[in-house]
Amino acid sequence: MKSLQVKQLVKTFDKKEIVKGISFEIEKGQLLTLLGPSGCGKTTTLRMIAGIEIPDRGEILIDEKLASSDKKIYISQKERHIGMVFQDLALWPHMTVYENIEFGLKSNGIRRDERRKKIEEVLQCINMQKYARAYPQTLSGGQKQLVAIARSIVTRPRLLLMDEPLSNIDVKLRQDIRQEIKRIQQETNITTLYVTHDQEDAFFLSNRIAVINEGKIEQIGSPEEIYFSPESLFVAQFVGESNCIDVKITGKDRLLTPWGGYVHPTNKLTTGTAKIFFRPHQVKIDPDGRCEGKIVKRDFMGEWFRYHVSSSGVEIVLYDENNYDVGKYVKFSINKMVTI
Amino acid sequence: MQKNLTLIFFLALFSCIAFFPIAWMFGGSLYEGGSISFVYYHDIFLTKKYADIISRSLILASVAAIFAVLMGVPAGFFLAKTNFFLKNFYKLCFFIPLIIPPYTIGIAWTNILGKAGFLNQFLSHYLFLPPQSVSAFIYSIYGASFILSMNLFPLIMIMTEYALKNVPSSLEESGLISGSFFQVMKGITLPLISPVIFSGMMIAFVFSLSEFGVPSLLQLNVLTTQIFTQFSAFYNEKAATALAFPLIMITIIIFASEQCKMRGKSFEILGKSGSQAFMEYHFTWLRVSGLVFCTVLFLIVIILPFCSLLISIDTFKVYRDAFALAKNGIVNSVVFGGIGASILTVVGFFLGYATEKTRWRLKEGISTFVWIFFAVPATVAGIGLIKLWNRPHGAFQFIYGTFGIILIGYIIRFVPLSSRIMANFFRQIPQSMEEAGAVTGASWFRITGNILAPLQKNGIIATWIISFIFCIGELGTTLLVYPPGHETLPIALFTVMANSPENIVSALTLLLIGMTLLPVGIFFLISKYAFAKKITP
Numbered sequence: 101m102k103s104l105q106v107k108q109l110v111k112t113f114d115k116k117e118i119v120k121g122i123s124f125e126i127e128k129g130q131l132l133t134l135l136g137p138s139g140c141g142k143t144t145t146l147r148m149i150a151g152i153e154i155p156d157r158g159e160i161l162i163d164e165k166l167a168s169s170d171k172k173i174y175i176s177q178k179e180r181h182i183g184m185v186f187q188d189l190a191l192w193p194h195m196t197v198y199e200n201i202e203f204g205l206k207s208n209g210i211r212r213d214e215r216r217k218k219i220e221e222v223l224q225c226i227n228m229q230k231y232a233r234a235y236p237q238t239l240s241g242g243q244k245q246l247v248a249i250a251r252s253i254v255t256r257p258r259l260l261l262m263d264e265p266l267s268n269i270d271v272k273l274r275q276d277i278r279q280e281i282k283r284i285q286q287e288t289n290i291t292t293l294y295v296t297h298d299q300e301d302a303f304f305l306s307n308r309i310a311v312i313n314e315g316k317i318e319q320i321g322s323p324e325e326i327y328f329s330p331e332s333l334f335v336a337q338f339v340g341e342s343n344c345i346d347v348k349i350t351g352k353d354r355l356l357t358p359w360g361g362y363v364h365p366t367n368k369l370t371t372g373t374a375k376i377f378f379r380p381h382q383v384k385i386d387p388d389g390r391c392e393g394k395i396v397k398r399d400f401m402g403e404w405f406r407y408h409v410s411s412s413g414v415e416i417v418l419y420d421e422n423n424y425d426v427g428k429y430v431k432f433s434i435n436k437m438v439t440i
Numbered sequence: 441m442q443k444n445l446t447l448i449f450f451l452a453l454f455s456c457i458a459f460f461p462i463a464w465m466f467g468g469s470l471y472e473g474g475s476i477s478f479v480y481y482h483d484i485f486l487t488k489k490y491a492d493i494i495s496r497s498l499i500l501a502s503v504a505a506i507f508a509v510l511m512g513v514p515a516g517f518f519l520a521k522t523n524f525f526l527k528n529f530y531k532l533c534f535f536i537p538l539i540i541p542p543y544t545i546g547i548a549w550t551n552i553l554g555k556a557g558f559l560n561q562f563l564s565h566y567l568f569l570p571p572q573s574v575s576a577f578i579y580s581i582y583g584a585s586f587i588l589s590m591n592l593f594p595l596i597m598i599m600t601e602y603a604l605k606n607v608p609s610s611l612e613e614s615g616l617i618s619g620s621f622f623q624v625m626k627g628i629t630l631p632l633i634s635p636v637i638f639s640g641m642m643i644a645f646v647f648s649l650s651e652f653g654v655p656s657l658l659q660l661n662v663l664t665t666q667i668f669t670q671f672s673a674f675y676n677e678k679a680a681t682a683l684a685f686p687l688i689m690i691t692i693i694i695f696a697s698e699q700c701k702m703r704g705k706s707f708e709i710l711g712k713s714g715s716q717a718f719m720e721y722h723f724t725w726l727r728v729s730g731l732v733f734c735t736v737l738f739l740i741v742i743i744l745p746f747c748s749l750l751i752s753i754d755t756f757k758v759y760r761d762a763f764a765l766a767k768n769g770i771v772n773s774v775v776f777g778g779i780g781a782s783i784l785t786v787v788g789f790f791l792g793y794a795t796e797k798t799r800w801r802l803k804e805g806i807s808t809f810v811w812i813f814f815a816v817p818a819t820v821a822g823i824g825l826i827k828l829w830n831r832p833h834g835a836f837q838f839i840y841g842t843f844g845i846i847l848i849g850y851i852i853r854f855v856p857l858s859s860r861i862m863a864n865f866f867r868q869i870p871q872s873m874e875e876a877g878a879v880t881g882a883s884w885f886r887i888t889g890n891i892l893a894p895l896q897k898n899g900i901i902a903t904w905i906i907s908f909i910f911c912i913g914e915l916g917t918t919l920l921v922y923p924p925g926h927e928t929l930p931i932a933l934f935t936v937m938a939n940s941p942e943n944i945v946s947a948l949t950l951l952l953i954g955m956t957l958l959p960v961g962i963f964f965l966i967s968k969y970a971f972a973k974k975i976t977p
Contacts, residue, residue: 150875178882184875190875190876204881208880
């Protein structure tokens with residue numbers, strides 16, 4: 101069953117089209133991430149699904165029921181039964197943790213004893229029972245994140261929307277909270293739409309990722325597909341570090357690269373130009389490699405080195421554990437590449 | 441839907457209450473002898489008598505604005521840029537003249553510089569100035585400007601201090617590497633804050649132009665007093681309305697230009713402190729200058745006026761007599777002020793929300809429309825109310841014959857202010873706070889009651905207190921519309937000034953000042969000890 105279907109969604113602000121016909125679906129219990137740079141329209145898409153913004157065109161179906169079509173709203177914000185975690189968390193500072201979580205239950209007319217039971221359950225789930233009477237401003241950053249998540253899931257929403265909830269916390273805490281989000285999502289099995297510009301969050305949490313650029317979806321796929329088989333130059337360059345090299349197509353599955361001819365799928369093209377794409381770790385320094393180049397820059401990254409190698413008129417990036425001097429000539433081989 | 445209907449209701453309510461009387465009044469002034477006529481406007485613009493009155497008003501307002509800048513800018517500068525003994529004490533004290541009604545300062549200064557005033561006697565004895573010339577000064581346009589500037593300089597002081605605290609220290613530090621302190625001030629700091637000073641000056645100009653209490657106390661023939669005279673002495677409401685026209689046009693132009701240039705930020709900054717790292721100087725000469733300037737200012741605006749009022753009251757019996765004389769007025773002031781402040785807070789809450797938190801396309805226009813009513817002089821609002829609500833056969837007697845008419849006067853005059861204060865507090869509440877409530881399925885009323893109102897608690901209390909202060913000090917509109925038996929303390933004070941001894945007037949003035957300062961003191965204590973503990977949004 102599909103928990104969420106978004107079809108050709110369009111939204112314009114001040115005569116500028118921010119979302120340009122976005123379509124995607126999420127199966128029940130899955131987590132899909134909208135991944136893209138700032139201003140690409142991912143938060144606007146999320147807010148349209150939540151019912152905070154009204155779309156200009158397109159359809160939104162929640163649990164296969166039409167929620168909105170063009171500017172018409174069929175399921176109001178109140179009736180959508182959605183949970184949402186905001187970027188700034190939006191914890192109400194005048195309410196305790198307990199009251200913050202209780203608000204949604206009260207709004208839905210849940211009885212007091214049932215409310216208490218549900219709140220205790222959710223507090224147990226995030227392991228924060230003893231903070232029930234604390235005010236948000238007395239909690240640590242990570243605890244606030246958990247309370248915001250608890251508040252959004254306590255009503256058992258049909259859909260959970262998360263708008264860059266980890267954007268304001270430090271790296272170490274981010275890793276911990278990320279794991280907590282994954283655990284909670286898997287335990288509760290709530291269908292989740294997660295918005296972020298951080299690819300690590302996206303890869304760690306998602307069943308599927310939709311990469312958005314300038315209001316359009318560039319590619320939807322599993323984290324592995326997005327990382328290893330980008331379908332556009334934008335995806336290749338936005339997700340992870342990459343090498344993109346101009347090549348000529350000399351025939352069916354035949355490429356002319358700066359290092360000579362390669363037999364490689366050319367997406368049914370037999371002539372013209374294309375780009376080959378490969379990740380730095382897909383290149384290995386190899387005494388038997390067919391390519392040769394000069395190390396022009398070396399960055400120490402802790403457990404490994406990042407090398408910029410100038411070879412046959414192009415510069416590529418590769419990673420290696422061994423320490424080589426700048427200026428040294430090395431041979432290398434490209435283990436895997438994709439034609440775009 | 442709930443939200444839009446509620447907000448539209450309050451907007452329509454304010455529009456009906458405020459717009460109709462003024463529109464009705466101006467409409468009436470254009471109708472003479474059964475046809476449309478500009479006869480009254482013709483008189484105003486082409487008669488020398490009225491041209492003199494207009495120019496006197498402009499001189500009064502200009503000089504008051506200049507005096508206020510001369511006092512407020514250095515005070516704001518010293519408070520922001522250096523540290524000296526008693527700095528915080530002086531800062532707190534300088535708020536007092538802004539809070540109390542300006543005519544109370546006027547009463548104090550007429551005591552000081554009047555013919556029998558102690559400073560007049562001192563100056564005539566030691567400086568050989570004729571006593572008449574000293575008292576003539578305080579009863580002149582310039583004396584009125586001086587009094588009004590004492591009331592308004594704290595506004596410019598606060599704006600200057602805030603603007604200076606928002607100049608990033610790096611801008612001045614980079615200047616100090618190659619230039620002297622004075623070069624940095626002249627070349628970097630002052631040009632950066634000059635729009636704020638100019639804006640403050642414009643606001644002081646508008647307030648002085650539309651002030652009725654001080655010119656009336658000093659018996660000056662300016663626009664506001666002439667409007668009152670035309671209406672109450674000559675029963676010529678159309679001439680009074682026509683006289684109000686240039687006043688309203690000038691104030692609207694100035695407020696509209698302030699709105700365009702500063703986007704209302706001149707008022708937004710009131711009550712806020714600087715948010716960035718700013719430069720503070722610790723030169724000894726600067727600290728001494730700050731101490732001397734603020735001490736002299738403190739003596740002039742606080743010590744002298746208060747001492748003159750206190751000295752003129754020789755026995756405690758005077759307070760008792762004054763209280764007995766104005767008991768009814770005191771009770772009415774507190775009751776009407778309390779009810780008025782509550783109404784202003786509720787209306788201000790929803791209009792502030794409408795102009796700050798909605799996505800209405802016309803919200804900027806609505807904000808300007810509401811704000812323009814703050815420029816309507818008190819006497820003009822009073823005449824408009826009489827024109828609209830004083831109907832033949834007592835049709836609206838349930839309003840016009842009761843304190844309801846006073847409350848309506850408060851709404852016309854002070855909703856622009858209460859809504860602006862609320863809007864500024866609403867600006868500090870992130871949109872996501874409300875949205876987080878909405879996604880849970882809560883109704884807008886529930887969100888308003890459980891989220892917005894508690895988050896806006898400080899704003900609500902501040903708005904109520906400021907509204908209360910303005911209501912209990914209101915004179916110009918109330919003087920025209922109050923029904924018999926419903927006089928307030930300012931009315932009682934205005935009445936006894938004409939026919940009671942000076943000590944009684946002084947005692948009543950002190951009572952009014954005390955009533956004004958008391959809620960501020962209570963608010964200060966509550967906000968310091970109660971709210972600070974719990975809410976830190």
